[in-house]
Amino acid sequence: MSDKAQEAADWWATSITDIQPGAIRLRGYAIEELIGNVGFPQMIWLMTTGELPTDDEARLLELTLVAAVDHGPQAPSIAAARMAASCGLALNNAMATGVNLLGDVHGGAGQQCMTVLQQLKSTVDAGESPTAAARALVAEYKERKAFIPGFGHRFHPLDPRRDPLMHAIERAARDGIVDGHYLEVALALESVLAEGSKPIPMNVDGATATIYAELGLAPELARGLFVLSRSVGLLAHAREQQLDQTRIKGPLPKSISATYTGAPPRPLPPGSRNQDSR
Numbered sequence: 001m002s003d004k005a006q007e008a009a010d011w012w013a014t015s016i017t018d019i020q021p022g023a024i025r026l027r028g029y030a031i032e033e034l035i036g037n038v039g040f041p042q043m044i045w046l047m048t049t050g051e052l053p054t055d056d057e058a059r060l061l062e063l064t065l066v067a068a069v070d071h072g073p074q075a076p077s078i079a080a081a082r083m084a085a086s087c088g089l090a091l092n093n094a095m096a097t098g099v100n101l102l103g104d105v106h107g108g109a110g111q112q113c114m115t116v117l118q119q120l121k122s123t124v125d126a127g128e129s130p131t132a133a134a135r136a137l138v139a140e141y142k143e144r145k146a147f148i149p150g151f152g153h154r155f156h157p158l159d160p161r162r163d164p165l166m167h168a169i170e171r172a173a174r175d176g177i178v179d180g181h182y183l184e185v186a187l188a189l190e191s192v193l194a195e196g197s198k199p200i201p202m203n204v205d206g207a208t209a210t211i212y213a214e215l216g217l218a219p220e221l222a223r224g225l226f227v228l229s230r231s232v233g234l235l236a237h238a239r240e241q242q243l244d245q246t247r248i249k250g251p252l253p254k255s256i257s258a259t260y261t262g263a264p265p266r267p268l269p270p271g272s273r274n275q276d277s278r
Contacts, residue, residue, distance in 0.1 A: 016047065027051070041065060044228070048221055056177045057215055061225075063168055064208040067161045068226055070233030074155060077101040079251070081234045085241035086249035094238035095231060102227050110222035113150030113209035118219070120185035130188035138192050150206025151193055158201050165207035169214055182213035 001009070018025040026034065027046050034043065038052070041062040045053040053061065073079045081098030089097070104112070116137065123133040141148050153159050166187075173180030186206065193200040205226075212222050241249070252258060 015050070044225070048224075049217070054177075056172065056175075060168060060172060060177075060211050060215060063165055064211055064225065065229045067165055067204055067208065068229040070230070070236065073237070075230075075233075076106055077230060078233055078237050081238045082241040083249055083251070085238040086244070086246050088247075091235065091238050091242070094241075095234045098234040098238075099227055099231065102223075102230065107226055107230070108223055109149040109203075109205035110209045110212070110226050111219045113148075113206050114213050114219035114222050116149060116189075117182050117185055117209060117213050120189065121181055121213075124181075124185060130185050131192065133185065134189040134192040137189065148189070148193070148200070150209050151190065151202055152200040153203045156203070159203040159207075161204040162202050162207050165204070165211060166202070169207075169211050172214070178214035180214070182210055186210040186213075 016027060018028075024031040026043075027050055029038075029046070034046075038046070039058065039062075041058045042053055044065075045051075045058060045061060070078065073082060077098040080101050081094045084094040084097035085091070102108070120130070120133050120137060123136070124130050128136075138148065166183075169178065169183055172178045173183050186202070186209075190202045190206070208226070209222060212219075212225070217225075
């Protein structure tokens with residue numbers, strides 16, 4: 001192969017996919033062997049980490065993917081996907097509209113919570129107790145008047161997704177499947193947040209962050225995995241809206257107008273009219 005040909009071949013060099021005429025290999029495994037032998041959670045793990053997970057790891061990952069599929073039109077991403085579908089966009093365009101709303105504020109708490117858990121674990125590894133580390137972190141966030149990601153929910157007093165996920169990772173820690181160090185600091189943080197007059201329980205983002213941290217996944221993957229999971233809800237809602245036949249469905253019913261807070265009705269001031277329009 002010439003230098004130029006090698007340069008071209010190396011332009012999109014990847015360790016993920018090997019495509020040759022009549023052959024597809026993903027992370028070294030032939031696609032025909034993966035089909036029928038590897039489930040979707042295992043496939044996600046393989047593609048993002050480079051190796052196949054154990055059965056226990058795959059089950060924990062699957063729990064998080066199921067937990068985050070949907071939260072109804074209360075979620076801006078779902079509402080946006082439905083509005084896009086009502087404007088006649090195809091399913092992929094409607095789903096992309098919803099995905100593009102997933103960022104730091106809506107969809108990023110899992111990644112942010114993983115960073116918090118890593119910070120707490122580093123403090124504990126340095127000799128601090130989990131409770132003391134959690135209290136210091138809570139005080140820091142209160143001083144900044146900032147929300148602690150992964151805790152509290154604007155809609156649920158107690159997020160119903162929290163317990164199944166946390167019970168699963170607790171069992172995994174007892175069975176030696178995971179170390180339990182991130183679980184320890186996550187529970188300590190939740191305990192400290194329960195000490196005030198208004199307890200702030202863990203939500204789905206905190207629970208999934210705990211599982212991802214215990215599984216050794218990178219924080220950046222938490223956001224991507226959330227997007228992957230929520231895409232199922234986006235697809236379902238966009239398709240339902242397609243079948244509804246309502247055209248150009250906006251954020252409010254037609255009988256309700258958004259509150260106007262601008263200037264009252266007023267005429268143009270003298271001399272401001274375009275002379276050519278007379």
